[in-house]
Amino acid sequence: xxxxxxxxxxxxxxxxxxxxxxxxxxxxxxxxxxxxxxxxxxxxxxxxxxxxxxxxxxxxxxxxxxxxxxxxxxxxxxxxxxxxxxxxxxxxxxxxxxxxxxxxxxxxxxxxxxxxxxxxxxxxxxxxxxxxxxxxxxxxxxxxxxxxxxxxxxxxxxxxxxxxxxxxxxxxxxxxxxxxxxxxxxxxxxxxxxxxxxxxxxxxxxxxxxxxxxxxxxxxxxxxxxxxxxxxxxxxxxxxxxxxxxxxxxxxxxxxxxxx
Amino acid sequence: xxxxxxxxxxxxxxxxxxxxxxxxxxxxxxxxxxxxxxxxxxxxxxxxxxxxxxxxxxxxxxxxxxxxxxxxxxxxxxxxxxxxxxxxxxxxxxxxxxxxxxxxxxxxxxxxxxxxxxxxxxxxxxxxxxxxxxxxxxxxxxxxxxxxxxxxxxxxxxxxxxxxxxxxxxxxxxxxxxxxxxxxxxxxxxxxxxxxxxxxxxxxxxxxxxxxxxxxxxxxxxxxxxxxxxxxxxxxxxxxxxxxxxxxxxxxxxxxxxxxxxxxxxxxxxxxxxxxxxxxxxxxxxxxxxxxxxxxxxxxxxxxxxxxxxxxxxxxxxxxxxxxxxxxxxxxxxxxxxxxxxxxxxxxxxxxxxxxxxxxxxxxxxxxxxxxxxxxxxxxxxxxxxxxxxxxxxxxxxxxxxxxxxxxxxxxxxxxxxxxxxxxxxxxxxxxxxxxxxxxxxxxxxxxxxxxxxxxxxxxxxxxxxxxxxxxxxxxxxxxxxxxxxxxxxxxxxxxxxxxxxxxxxxxxxxxxxxxxxxxxxxxxxxxxxxxxxxxxxxxxxxxxxxxxxxxxxxxxxxxxxxxxxxxxxxxxxxxxxxxxxxxxxxxxxxxxxxxxxxxxxxxxxxxxxxxxxxxxxxxxxxxxxxxxxxxxxxxxxxxxxxxxxxxxxxxxxxxxxxxxxxxxxxxxxxxxxxxxxxxxxx
Numbered sequence: 001x002x003x004x005x006x007x008x009x010x011x012x013x014x015x016x017x018x019x020x021x022x023x024x025x026x027x028x029x030x031x032x033x034x035x036x037x038x039x040x041x042x043x044x045x046x047x048x049x050x051x052x053x054x055x056x057x058x059x060x061x062x063x064x065x066x067x068x069x070x071x072x073x074x075x076x077x078x079x080x081x082x083x084x085x086x087x088x089x090x091x092x093x094x095x096x097x098x099x100x101x102x103x104x105x106x107x108x109x110x111x112x113x114x115x116x117x118x119x120x121x122x123x124x125x126x127x128x129x130x131x132x133x134x135x136x137x138x139x140x141x142x143x144x145x146x147x148x149x150x151x152x153x154x155x156x157x158x159x160x161x162x163x164x165x166x167x168x169x170x171x172x173x174x175x176x177x178x179x180x181x182x183x184x185x186x187x188x189x190x191x192x193x194x195x196x197x198x199x200x201x202x203x204x205x206x207x208x209x210x211x212x213x214x215x216x217x218x219x220x221x222x223x224x225x226x227x228x229x230x231x232x233x234x235x236x237x238x239x240x241x242x243x244x245x246x247x248x249x250x251x252x253x254x255x256x257x258x259x260x
Numbered sequence: 261x262x263x264x265x266x267x268x269x270x271x272x273x274x275x276x277x278x279x280x281x282x283x284x285x286x287x288x289x290x291x292x293x294x295x296x297x298x299x300x301x302x303x304x305x306x307x308x309x310x311x312x313x314x315x316x317x318x319x320x321x322x323x324x325x326x327x328x329x330x331x332x333x334x335x336x337x338x339x340x341x342x343x344x345x346x347x348x349x350x351x352x353x354x355x356x357x358x359x360x361x362x363x364x365x366x367x368x369x370x371x372x373x374x375x376x377x378x379x380x381x382x383x384x385x386x387x388x389x390x391x392x393x394x395x396x397x398x399x400x401x402x403x404x405x406x407x408x409x410x411x412x413x414x415x416x417x418x419x420x421x422x423x424x425x426x427x428x429x430x431x432x433x434x435x436x437x438x439x440x441x442x443x444x445x446x447x448x449x450x451x452x453x454x455x456x457x458x459x460x461x462x463x464x465x466x467x468x469x470x471x472x473x474x475x476x477x478x479x480x481x482x483x484x485x486x487x488x489x490x491x492x493x494x495x496x497x498x499x500x501x502x503x504x505x506x507x508x509x510x511x512x513x514x515x516x517x518x519x520x521x522x523x524x525x526x527x528x529x530x531x532x533x534x535x536x537x538x539x540x541x542x543x544x545x546x547x548x549x550x551x552x553x554x555x556x557x558x559x560x561x562x563x564x565x566x567x568x569x570x571x572x573x574x575x576x577x578x579x580x581x582x583x584x585x586x587x588x589x590x591x592x593x594x595x596x597x598x599x600x601x602x603x604x605x606x607x608x609x610x611x612x613x614x615x616x617x618x619x620x621x622x623x624x625x626x627x628x629x630x631x632x633x634x635x636x637x638x639x640x641x642x643x644x645x646x647x648x649x650x651x652x653x654x655x656x657x658x659x660x661x662x663x664x665x666x667x668x669x670x671x672x673x674x675x676x677x678x679x680x681x682x683x684x685x686x687x688x689x690x691x692x693x694x695x696x697x698x699x700x701x702x703x704x705x706x707x708x709x710x711x712x713x714x715x716x717x718x719x720x721x722x723x724x725x726x727x728x729x730x731x732x733x734x735x736x737x738x739x740x741x742x743x744x745x746x747x748x749x750x751x752x753x754x755x756x757x758x759x760x761x762x763x764x765x766x767x768x769x770x771x772x773x774x775x776x777x778x779x780x781x782x783x784x785x786x787x788x789x790x791x792x793x794x795x796x797x798x799x800x801x802x803x804x805x806x807x808x809x810x811x812x813x814x815x816x817x818x819x820x821x822x823x824x825x826x827x828x829x830x831x832x833x834x835x836x837x838x839x840x841x842x843x844x845x846x847x848x849x850x851x852x853x854x855x856x857x858x859x860x861x862x863x864x865x866x867x868x869x870x871x872x873x874x875x876x877x878x879x880x881x882x883x884x885x886x887x888x889x890x891x892x893x894x895x896x897x898x899x900x901x902x903x904x905x906x907x908x909x910x911x912x913x914x915x916x917x918x919x920x921x922x923x924x925x926x927x928x929x930x931x932x933x934x935x936x937x938x939x940x941x942x943x
Contacts, residue, residue: 157364164319165379165430166351175378179369254369 014226023230028222033230036215041234044200044211050127051134056189059142060182066143067150067181068173079147082140090199094133094206101129111208130207134199145188149181156180183253190246201235268438268470269295269318273330275494276313276322285544287313289494289553290330292572295438295470300460302485302502303474304517306797308541310494311474312360315442318472319357320347334438353383356431360443362423366415372426373411379433398429401466402459419886421452428459432467439463440472445480449660450824451883453480454868458882460484476797478521479827479870482506483878490514493542493553496572500579502874510581512558512589513537519594520802524871525826525854534806534831535594537799540767552583559593560585608650610687611818612672612705612786616644617681619667619842639889641667643842643898644681649786652812654819656833656850658826658865662887664842665822669790672820673707685785703733703782710791712771716763722749722774723759726781733782748777752807769800773807780811788820793828805831826869830854838862841887843898848927857921857939859929860905897932905941907932 002010017024023033066075085093102110108128153159154177162176163169201213208214212231219228276288288310295301303311316322318332320339332339334355342350359365367375373395380391392411399407402425415423424444431439441460445453461484464471475481481488481502488505490498490513498511509515516537523531542553552558555565564584574580583589620638641664649655659665671678674694683690685704691697709715716725723745730741746756752773763771772792779787789808793801809832811817823829829836829850836853838846838861846859853862867879883902897903900911910932921927921935929935 157359157361158367160321161359161365161427161430162367162378164321164351164357165382166348166353167378167382168348171378175370176367180367183369 018230018233024226026224026227028224028227033227036227037212037231037234040210040212040215043209044204044213047127047130047134047204047209047211048200051131051138054131055135055138056142059139060146060185062139063143063146063185064150064173064178064181066147068154068177070147070151075147078143082143085136085140086144090133090137090202091206093136094129094203097129097132098206126207126209130203130209133203133206137199142185142189146181146185149185150177153177153181179253183250186249186253187246190242190249265299266297267294268297268335269472270333271314271318271331272333274314274317274332275329276310276317277327278323278325279327280325283545286494286547287544288317291489291491291494291496292330293489293496293499295472297437297470298464298468299486300464300471300473300484302481302488303472303491304476304478304481304488305491306476306517306541306799308493308544309491310544311476311491312442313494314491315357315440315472315474318438318440319351319355349383352379352436353434354436355438355440356434356436357440357442358424358427358431358444360446362420362427363415365427366423368415371412371414372418376411376426376430376433379430383434394433395429398433399426401432402426402429403455404429419452420448421456421886424448424452424456425459428456428463432463435467435469437469438472439467439469440474442474443476444473446475446477449886450826450870451660451864451868452886453870454878455882455884457483457870458878477870478506478517478798478872479524482872482874482876483870485874490517494544495553495582496580497554497582498580500581504579506872506874510579510586510589511554511583512560512585512593513554515589515591516557516594517798518872519591520798521872522805522825522827522831524873524876525830525866525869531831533809534802536802536806537594538803554583560588608653610648611651611685612820613648613684613687614672615646615682615684617646617668617671617678617683618642618644619671619676619678621667640893641842642671642678642681645839645842645844647837647844647847649818649820650834651785651818652816653834654812654821654832656829656836657820657822657839658824658829658836659839660824660865660887662841662889663839665824665839666790667842668839669707669788669820669822672786673705673788674702675707699733704785706779706782706784706787708772708775708779708787708789708792710794712768712775712795713763715775716771716778718763720762721759722761722763722766725763725774726759726778729778729781744781748781751780751811752777753803767800769796769803772796772800772804776804776807776811780815780817784817786818786820788822790822791824792821794823794825801828808832826854826865838865841894841898843894844928844930845899846927846929848921848923849925852921852923852925852927856942857929857935858942859899859931860903860933860938861899863942864904897930905933905938 014024021034023037025031026033026036062078066078069075098110101108109126110129159172159176162172200211201216203209204211204213205217212234216228216231216235219231271294272292274288274291275286278285278287291310291314293301293303303314305311313322317328318339320342322328328340334350366372376395376398377391380386380394386394395411396407399410404410404422404425418426445456448456457480460471460473473481473484485502488500488502489496490511492513498505498509498514500510505514506518509518519535520537522534537557539557542556550567550569552561552565552570555561558565570582570584572580572582573586619642620640622636622638624638625636626632645668647655657665657668667676670676672683674690674692674697677693683692685701690701694702726745726748727741730736730744734744736744745759749756749758754770754773758766758770763774766774793804796804805828808819812819819832821829821832833850835848836850837844838853838859840861845861846853854866858866864881864883867881868883881904883904885902888901894915896910896912896914897916900906903911916930916932918928918930919935921929929938931938
């Protein structure tokens, strides 16, 4: 492990290897960290991807509806529901879902522990509860953002102009409201990709899901500094890249900050 | 022969109320007017008089909480009886509207060509290529340069004036029968306003529509309207032709509005004191059953006015007035005309002086920090500006937005640190940065800002705002400062009970008076007022201008008064400096600057300023475009790119000389054209 060398020297050599894609070997298990993360990253990505695909379109649609028809019955229901979902932490939602759907109803497995030879693909039902947990918070968050942005744009002078042009309401919404309301919403969504990766840690742990998040917790439990450092870095870079993607998407949608 | 008048729109007994948790708001109470084809009806009144609400009611565009009574008939059909589809087929097609703020009224993420094409596609049966031809034709008809290409631009790539032309093109897209224009030039520069008004005037000839033109500005109304309807507190109080209205107003409110506008800058002669309308517009929360709504502000009000709601009296030649004493209305009801006596010109010592004041925003930036092509150069906001403010006198500074007026004000106060040049107070140099000035130096120069709502601390009671500066600058103790605060409130015409209010409980004019009281609490020698009356209604503006005038006479303060409104500047100033792109174009005693010969820029500003008199023919000298961003140092004359009297290459190649106008009073014009020739071409 080279403990005879100066810490700075060791750090530099670690970082030198890390930027070349070699995260080293876990001092606990002796296994390659690259391999450990490499095995679990797709699992986390799968979970995040599905949650994203489920949550984004539905929450956007709901948020846009709520924003166009504020104070309608559906809007009230969605607003109160999303407020509840946001205020309750994921580990509680996860446990409640587990209690209802696994313990009481027995419809779905409560944990994702794999027997040797099994993969997630062979037991897709294990994904349902973790996805529901993550989707809940994400759905609520995006819904509230979309609703607020749509309401703001609906009040704007240019939407008034559009309405008084005499074009149909559908066209007003599609051409004038949505492009402008979605610009800030998309930034939020892209920021959420990173946030979701962080949130995964808790959810994965609750459901014992074999992802990067539970690896991080395992590293903390076993005081495996090198593994901890590497997993944190991976999560941080996903965060950073999704933020970058958000900024680029913003530039694409908003002509005012597009570069000539 | 006069054609048969074809009435397009007739509004009768319109009232619009909004039900809010805080009570009913009566935005429009009893408005009646007609618009005929081919004529422009101007609607005028102060803010809060229900002009815009009435306009939006005609479009059928009011919030759901609004309750409408009375009738709005468009070609004999009631707008409120139309279903959603019928309304939609009218909007944009038969009735089109142009709004106050073009920047926020255009969709920021859509190309302007598409935004105009949308209206054409919806209401006209045209193919896509015919549509794009139509859009180009429309852009051409509103005088946009490069009509073929401009449609591919986004709104933020256009100036405010161009944006408003796009809005007008959009409104004209389907040859509407009725065009509603709601304050279309408010917020635009006076030069831009003039070009838009020219466009509106030409529309009158070209399109066969009726135009409803809403404005608070009497000068604008005089320029465009054929007939005028005056609104007060949601009621139409007077209606007549534009000539009659300006010549012999029948309602005291109309007479008052006319008498509180400063005289147009083009007019010579003595400055007379502004008369003012005391009080405020009748609250929209009160009901109006048994009194004249104007009675609490009216000098002619008698007992009958307070107990009985006046009905509309029509005269045989078609004008209408809602006043029982209209035959007593004449020009003197708002007070005698008082001459303003200026302080003798010479022998006044200089209080504040600036020499070679220069300021730049931003830095030189190169692509690779130390080398490579320059990617960003500073904006030169002020270029070696000299001025001096004499004791008890006012220096007015005029120019379009972007000309460097505000930079100059802020540099004088020290809010921004001028890059070079000196500012002297009583011949002693001041630090350019306010932080480095002594307490006395700071209290000697105080500032009043444009937007009082934003410049008063919203969480602090008025008392605290004023006491803070009294203790800090005047060094008064607890009891003394309380007394002084009350004195100051009285001096600015506010009841001392206002001291315990929050800024949000005051109207805009009251807030501005508090801001002035705050500035005076430091016993300043110079007060810098940056567009201090620009956001105020004319009646309130008159109050504030009179207040400034009175304070000056009493205390001998000097003012550095900045405004884009030449009439206002003329009213208050002894000297005027005309500034363009950070350069002094013309400087001298106000009567000399505002009369010929003038710098071509001053000349353009003068001819653009709207005159509240419909009989005055508008001067046709116009400036297109806007003040250039001053990144490059000008090779030649700073004004060469827009100058209507440009001589030729000399203007592009060498900076203009500063010529004395030969009047012996320090009147200086920076121009290549000799003063004699200037006076010859301008007369």
